[in-house]
Each structure stands twice: as C-alpha cells, then as structure tokens.
Amino acid sequence: MDQDLELLNLINNQYAKPEVITLLEKPENKDLLEYVTSDAFGAHVFPGDLPNYSNQQFLAVMNEQLAQPHPIHLWVNLPTCERRCFFCQFPIIIVRDRENLQKNTQKWLAASLQEASLWLEAVPNLKHVPIGEFNILGGTPTLFSNEQLDELVSFYRKNFNFNSETTIRIEGTASTYTIDKLQKLKALEVSKVSSGIQSFDDQVLLQANCAHTGKDSIAYIKNAKQIDFYSVNADFIYGLVNQSVEQFLNDIQTAIDLEVSCIVITKLHLKTFAEKRTAVSGEKEALWQIKDARDKIQQQGGRWSTLGEQYQMREEAVRLLERHGYREHPTMYFYHPDKKPEKWKSLMVDQDKQFAEVGFGMGGSSSCLRAEAINTTTAHQYFEKIKQGLLPIESVRGFTDQGVVKKSLQMALSSCQPVKENIFKQRFPNDSLFEGYWQSIFKGLEKRGLIAIDEGNKVISLTPVGQTLVEAIIHTELG
Ligand code: SF4
Incomplete structure (x- = not known):
C-alpha cells in the first residue's frame, strides 16, 4: 500500500497535486486506492449477481x-x-x-x-x-x-x-x-x-x-x-x-x-x-x-x-x-x-431511463432490468453458433431484487448526474435513499468527501473528486 501511495505521488511538478490523491491518501479510502491501483475499467457492463441464469x-x-x-x-x-x-x-x-x-x-x-x-x-x-x-x-x-x-x-x-x-x-x-x-x-x-x-x-x-x-x-x-x-x-x-x-x-x-x-x-x-x-x-x-x-x-x-x-x-x-x-x-x-x-x-x-440495451456481434452485450448477457468473444465459436442457427450468447447473469436496486444506483451515479429520491421511489416504493441501508452508505460517502447530500431537495450528487472516482465508488462501496 505504501508503494501504491508512493507511485500515486510521482507527479509532474508543473501541475497541481490532484485532489484525488489527497483523498486516496486517507486510510478510510483504502478500498478505493486498491481499486484504482488494480487498473480496472468499470462502467460499461453492470454485472448481474445471479450467475446461474439460463x-x-x-x-x-x-x-x-x-x-x-x-x-x-x-x-x-x-x-x-x-x-x-x-x-x-x-x-x-x-x-x-x-x-x-x-x-x-x-x-x-x-x-x-x-x-x-x-x-x-x-x-x-x-x-x-x-x-x-x-x-x-x-x-x-x-x-x-x-x-x-x-x-x-x-x-x-x-x-x-x-x-x-x-x-x-x-x-x-x-x-x-x-x-x-x-x-x-x-x-x-x-x-x-x-x-x-x-x-x-x-x-x-x-x-x-x-x-x-x-x-x-x-x-x-x-x-x-x-x-x-x-x-x-x-x-x-x-x-x-x-x-x-x-x-x-x-x-x-x-x-x-x-x-x-x-x-x-x-x-x-x-x-x-x-x-x-x-x-x-x-x-x-x-x-x-x-x-x-x-x-x-x-x-x-x-x-x-x-x-x-x-x-x-x-x-x-x-x-x-x-x-x-x-x-x-x-x-x-x-x-x-x-x-x-x-x-x-x-x-x-440515466436514472429516469435505464432502458434495455441489445448488442449483436462478437462480444455484443445486452441488458435489461432482470438480466444481462454477453456474446462469445471467439470468432470460431461465433460463426459456429450462427451456422447452427443459435444465438452466440456465451454467458448470462440475472439480478436479484436487491441486485436490481444496486444496479440502478450504480448506473445513476455513473451518469454523473444528481440522483433523486422521487425517481428512486417511483421504481422502488419500499426503499429510500434517505433511510436505512442506503442512507448509511451515502452518509459514509458524504463524510469522505465523495458525494454531497441535499436533504431539503432529497438529491445526492457526486463531488468533483467523487466524479473522478465514480467507477471505484460503484464497484467498492455499492458493489
Ligand atoms: S484495434 Fe481497432 S478497435 Fe481497437 S482501438 Fe485500435 S482501431 Fe479501435
């Protein structure tokens, strides 16, 4: 970890030290530091939490x-x-x-x-x-x-x-x-x-x-x-x-x-x-x-x-x-x-949309509310399946009820737009961003300077540094 922080601090002195480094240096952001140093990309497919889906x-x-x-x-x-x-x-x-x-x-x-x-x-x-x-x-x-x-x-x-x-x-x-x-x-x-x-x-x-x-x-x-x-x-x-x-x-x-x-x-x-x-x-x-x-x-x-x-x-x-x-x-x-x-x-x-996506071709990915699927990424298998009259889907995952809520919030945050309680409640009437489980998650993120909570208007927004770290946030704190 010390080595990660050292590498993070190797910067070009002609430019300001990035705000994100100051944040990642704090011990409470260790999980985010681990995520960013692993060099993962995190915002195209939102993976399902039910692996055994047909x-x-x-x-x-x-x-x-x-x-x-x-x-x-x-x-x-x-x-x-x-x-x-x-x-x-x-x-x-x-x-x-x-x-x-x-x-x-x-x-x-x-x-x-x-x-x-x-x-x-x-x-x-x-x-x-x-x-x-x-x-x-x-x-x-x-x-x-x-x-x-x-x-x-x-x-x-x-x-x-x-x-x-x-x-x-x-x-x-x-x-x-x-x-x-x-x-x-x-x-x-x-x-x-x-x-x-x-x-x-x-x-x-x-x-x-x-x-x-x-x-x-x-x-x-x-x-x-x-x-x-x-x-x-x-x-x-x-x-x-x-x-x-x-x-x-x-x-x-x-x-x-x-x-x-x-x-x-x-x-x-x-x-x-x-x-x-x-x-x-x-x-x-x-x-x-x-x-x-x-x-x-x-x-x-x-x-x-x-x-x-x-x-x-x-x-x-x-x-x-x-x-x-x-x-x-x-x-x-x-x-x-x-x-x-x-x-x-x-x-x-976008929080008010999150409609389906259907992707064809090698590596095509498709997703709807309850499941997501990825096509084969191998040319030989792709042609073989098509020849046999079969869809070239290689792997499928479903979403549990809780997985659906989580994915919706991951997507909404990845849009870098304010996340609104009224839209959230239209889709999930029994849940709230301002009570229980989600409240504790968002309060924790607010304390660490990653999001801002507007209690009056019931809106949650990423801070600028939260925007930089949004992939890490959605896959660690909401993952
Ligand atoms: S290899 Fe092809 S798809 Fe990949 S980045 Fe280059 S041009 Fe784009």
Whole structure:
C-alpha cells in the first residue's frame, strides 16, 4: 500500500497535486486506492449477481421488458480492424491486406444480419420496441464498403422499429473516414460519427501502433463538420506511452478548438476487462497487458506515465473542458454546450431511463432490468453458433431484487448526474435513499468527501473528486 501511495505521488511538478490523491491518501479510502491501483475499467457492463441464469430465462425477461414502448439502445459490433492498437482489448479481427478486406467484411456482415434475424425470432418484441439509437460499433465499421453499410442500415430499418426519433451513430478510425465514406454515411442518415483519436501526437500514436495520424484526425473532424453531422465525436486516452500531461492537455485544447461535439477521455486500463465483467474483452491480450512487453518498452527508452500523472491529466483536462462549457454526462463523456449528452449512454444509465440495451456481434452485450448477457468473444465459436442457427450468447447473469436496486444506483451515479429520491421511489416504493441501508452508505460517502447530500431537495450528487472516482465508488462501496 505504501508503494501504491508512493507511485500515486510521482507527479509532474508543473501541475497541481490532484485532489484525488489527497483523498486516496486517507486510510478510510483504502478500498478505493486498491481499486484504482488494480487498473480496472468499470462502467460499461453492470454485472448481474445471479450467475446461474439460463439463456431462456434471459430471453424471456428481455422479451417481457421490450413489450414496454421505451426506446432502446441497439448496437452491432463489426469487428474488423487494420491492425491492433497495443492497448486494445476489444474482441476484434485483424485484416491486414486490403485484398482480403471485402471478403472478410462480407463474411462478418452476413453473419451479423443472420444473428439479428435469430434475435428477432427469439425475442419477438424486439421487432416492435422503438429504437432510440442504433449504434454501429467495432472494430472499425468504416472499413466496410459503402454498399455493405447500405445493406446493413437498410436491413435494420426494414426489420426493426426505426422512427422519426431514431438516431444512427457509427464509430471508425480517422483514416477510414474519407470524404466519400462520410458522404455515404450522411446519405444513410447517420447523424453521429465518432472516432478513437486517442492523441493528435504522431509519436504517441506510432508507439501505440495506431493506424492513423494526427493529421487524419483533424481532417476527419473538419470534413465531418463540413458535411454537417449532428455530432462529431472524438475519444482520447490518457496514460499512453511517452505522453506527457502537457501533450494530453494540448490534445484536449485542440479538440475544444475544433468544437468536437463530445470529447471522451478514458484512462489507459491494462487490467483485463472480462475479469470483473464490467466491460467486454477479446480472447487475445493487448500487447501492453503483457508485463515483458511493458518492460521492454521501458528498456528501450519508452516512458509510462504514473497513476499520479494520469490523475493530473484527468483533473487538468476536466478544468479545461468545463471552462469551455463542456459537461460530463456520463462518466468520461464531455458534451459540447450546444449539444446533448450521448443518447445511447443516457438511454442506458440515466436514472429516469435505464432502458434495455441489445448488442449483436462478437462480444455484443445486452441488458435489461432482470438480466444481462454477453456474446462469445471467439470468432470460431461465433460463426459456429450462427451456422447452427443459435444465438452466440456465451454467458448470462440475472439480478436479484436487491441486485436490481444496486444496479440502478450504480448506473445513476455513473451518469454523473444528481440522483433523486422521487425517481428512486417511483421504481422502488419500499426503499429510500434517505433511510436505512442506503442512507448509511451515502452518509459514509458524504463524510469522505465523495458525494454531497441535499436533504431539503432529497438529491445526492457526486463531488468533483467523487466524479473522478465514480467507477471505484460503484464497484467498492455499492458493489
Ligand atoms: S482501438 Fe479501435 S482501431 Fe485500435 S484495434 Fe481497437 S478497435 Fe481497432
């Protein structure tokens, strides 16, 4: 533990000591320190507390919930990438030569559409429930040809309940967002484009094995804005090899100057996501997860930032973003003052929503009130299941009554928005945030400076330092 505190205090003296370090130094926050030094990522999948849940049970409770007309987040994972970034844990498939690309993407497209048909059979209400946002994730979906993307979007429009409120969002690498691709996406009525830019610094990108350059990213943002997408988003990682606090802040300033609609800042996480089931990771480790590889980079002169510097990056970037009117909603996602928070995230985690999510493809994850499921992350198994006419679900967990309440609060806190007693009581009339068990949890967090309690308005909010530590809070104090 002393060693953890020592590492935490290795900071860049040109910047202030992060508030979060002062908090983590206190003995009463030992559990939070342990969580953050384990380097876990914690805010995508909210794991169920009933391990012995069957696929049939999951499909039945999902179908029951989808009978309600609440808009859902529907997504598909198109897993092909040109190369593997050294930090990437996602279940992806590398297609190196362009010649094989069309064949490979076609194979994935066909399987993905077949899988969607299987879900429609197994969960009949999926056909009727309104789609709030349809998200084409990856991998690199923008490696798919214009015709393939056309086929994909047309299939979904035809077979699912897309309406005037439905939005379509896609992710891709900056170098694959050509003007032609962007125009095609616009023609398909995709209104939101997003890219894992990670950094604008070419040396940092090269070290991380990213396929794009800083120039590609600037071109992507400018071209997408010119073509007038509603949202032009950019994701950044802090803690990459050879990245300094100053460089990271320059990246965020550049994104602000370019008026990016939503700026996502994620800490570099090297712990396998699947270990805690809080996100989905593929069967293959990221290179940087291997200790020998990390040591080699260091021996060759590469520099890993310390946890203390990572917190400096986060706290300084948050100050910068807030000065320009950006707001965090949910954790890590900062939206532009003229835009709205990310819809797919809001549908999933906002306290007044928390609607269902259904994800197709390798590593797709789905969740409803009473259960969550994750698809296989192995390509061979995925194709085998689809060939046999089976859903590629690999693991399912249910939620106990208490688990449902806990998940709802974990999600609500992860939205970084105030948690309200009146909304809580509408869903859980026999429970209260201001009495009994939850009161004692929240009073404890208040004493430690992690949340603020407004007794008069019956509202609980994360403090700024609580916002930084929200993943640790929801998986230790509420976990
Ligand atoms: S980070 Fe993105 S582009 Fe890089 S390997 Fe992972 S999915 Fe592909």
